[in-house]
Amino acid sequence: MSQTADLIITNARVLTMDTDHPTAEAVAVAGNRIFAVGTTSEVEALAGPATRKLDAAGATVMPGFNEAHMHIFPGSVSLRQLNLHGIQGFEALKAAILDYAEKNPDEPLLMGFSADYSIISLTEPCTRHHLDAILPDRPFMMFAPDHHTAWANTAALKKAGILKGKDVGVGNEIVMGEDGLANGELREGNAFGPVSALASTGGREELGMVTGMDPENVTAEQFALDRAILKAGLDYCASWGVTSIQNFDGNHYQLRLMRDLELSGELSCRIRIPYHMKNFMALSDLDKAASWKAEFATDMLRGDFVKVFMDGVIDSQTAYMLDGYGDRPGYTYEPLFTPEAFNAIATKADALGLQVAVHAIGSAAIRQTLDGYETALKANGKKDNRHRIEHIEVIHPDDIPRFATLGVVASMQPVHYPGGTCFPAEPTTAKIGEDRWAYSYAWRTMKNAGATVVFASDWPVSPVSPFQCIQDAVTRKPWKDGLPDERFTLQESLEAYTSIGAWVEFMEDRKGKLKQGFLADIVILNTDIEAVALDQIMETVRAAVTICDGKITYKAQEQA
Known part of the structure; x- marks a missing residue:
């Protein structure tokens, strides 16, 4: 030296x-x-x-800062889209969309993001008819903050070929209206993917989330566009003090784009990108994930873990719940993987030395994921693969101590807390049900029970700012008196964004500390x-x- x-x-x-x-x-x-x-x-x-x-x-x-859960390609694209955060009511939505449309006359699909589930009102869900009344002649779609639901106008639905509905597979839904046509609400990636494909990016930014597959026949011009979009997104993350990104959707195409940036010295953040295992993939596809781990293995770029979706989200009631929803008792929804299928994935990935990270928001999804990790532990013996569960928004109290027992990481996003700086308390709290409030977004409860808790923003679901996430972690107010105090200290929050993030991605020997x-x-x-x-x-x-x-x-x- x-x-x-x-x-x-x-x-x-x-x-x-x-x-x-x-x-x-x-x-x-x-x-x-x-x-x-x-x-x-x-x-x-x-x-x-x-x-x-x-x-x-x-x-x-x-x-x-180590962003331990985000989506770099959709986030980067969102920098070019209409930000609807904080917009409430039809007239405000109309003004925002028309202004954006006027400034983007050549975009084949106008897109917005961070549209609240109650953007029209708490009692009137958004449909294509609202959007048609604003913009009838150009395709338009807007994403909910969680990116699990979107709403499209008739022009977009018709051009995408889904106005009359379509089979989009388990856990996905094109919501139909009483007239026999799609009402505009699209739940999960298979449903809104055909509309996303209309955009100037061809929906390539969504493929890592929707299918995990690579785009077909990418031209040199398309590659250059995607590269420029990602470069701008990485630089934007750097402007918030982010130096490491653990990405939560991916495909080989994204890894190739990142390698091109790395080789030219333009990679402004370290990044790891997962193999996204979907429920239509064969178990043998995990061998491909293992090959990515060997192919992309520098300190700047790695492809060394597996991402799985177990369920959806609370607000669209696609989260898999043990005892139904507060406003819909008995309705539990369904997991995206059967227990047998996920147990097999967890066991094989664990044997291959691959970390598994599972999106599990509902209490039943969390339990099924923990059961899968326990199955892998019994089959393979104790390994140091540091498997993760992402979000953990509603958990059954019996499952809280299992994180420490099984050595599973709790990857949580304080900025997602309803009633904090980003999202309103309603209607989410009603959907959860008051009897489960004590075990919802339970960061401190998880930490006190011995779980390793790591923080992140989940950008573009919520702003990438670590400071907003940290503020929510240290100032959270309970929804009612008598609920547990889930706040972290400032020091604990900073650790959850730095040294713990490095540990979670197996780099504690060389990063996360000065x-x-x-x-x-x-x-x-x-x-x-x-x-x-x-x-x-x-x-x-x-x-x-x-x-x-x-x-x-x-x-x-x-x-x-």
Whole structure:
């Protein structure tokens, strides 16, 4: 290692996430590694004539944020789409759509995202007729915040060939109206996929989620477009202090795009992309997942885990529940995999040394997933594959201690909490049912029971900002008196976004901490986060400088 630093950061309040040395004053970087962490005098002594110096001005310096669950391709595309977050009522929706349509005259499919389930009203669900009244002559579709439901107008449904309905498989639904035609609501990827395919991207951004398969016959121009979209999305993530991404949809095409960016030095965040195992795939397809793990195995780009959807979401009542819904008792929905099919997947993937990560929101889906991991443990013996469950929004209390017993990671998103900074409490709380509120979004309960809890945003389901997620984690208010206090401390929240994220992806030996010899993934914040009022974090705190692999990937204008 060089005897002088390439970069030093001084005048800092360093939060290292290293329990042996939790704080420091300065950090030195040489190449793509942390050269030293210590006092100002110790680090300044490592400067040479060519050393670049950054003054943190008393702000927090910490490991770069590890986004442990997000969707980079849909998120990147959403930067070009109509953001409907906070829009309520027909007139407000109309104004937003017409303005967007006027500014995008050549887009074959106008698309919006973050449209609340109650965007028309709490009592009137959105249909194609509402959208037709706004935009009758151009195809339009908007996604719910969770990206599990979309609403399309008649022009889009007709052009996609699904106005009269279509068999879209288990767990997916084109909701039909009383007139025998699709009413505009499309539940899950197989239902809205045909509409997404009308867009200028051809719906390629959704394939990693919908089918897990690669697009066919991609032209050089299409590849260049997708590459540019992803580059913009990665840079956007870097602007929020993100240095690592654990992606939660994927295909080989996305990995090839990322490798092209990596080889050209344009990969501004580290990223791992899964093999998305769908219920129509043969068990032998997991051998392909194992080959991806060998093919993509650098510190910047990996294809080393398996993603599975076990159910849908609460708001569309496609989450698989043990005892029905609060407003629909006895209606449990259904899992996307039979217990036998998932047990086989979990057992084979575990034997192949592949981490499995399962989207499971409802209590029955969570239990079935835990049962599958337990089956794998009994078949293969104890391994260190760190299997995960994503979201865990409603859990049966009997299943909470099983996370620690089985060594399963609880991957949770505080920003998803209904009634927090992002999503309204209703109608979600009514759908959950008051008798289950004590075991809903139970981050602290899970942690207290010994589970490893990791945080993320699930972008573009919710904003990528780590600061908004952290604020919800530290300020959450219960829906009624007497419910458990699920808040994390600020330190715990920062750990769940850094060192724990690195552990979950098997990189705890070289990332997630500011420690000598570790990879130089650093964020300099614009202020001392520990001095900010907890309910002001999302509005006050930003990344001032982001460093990934020793390179500055983002610098705010005031830092220029």
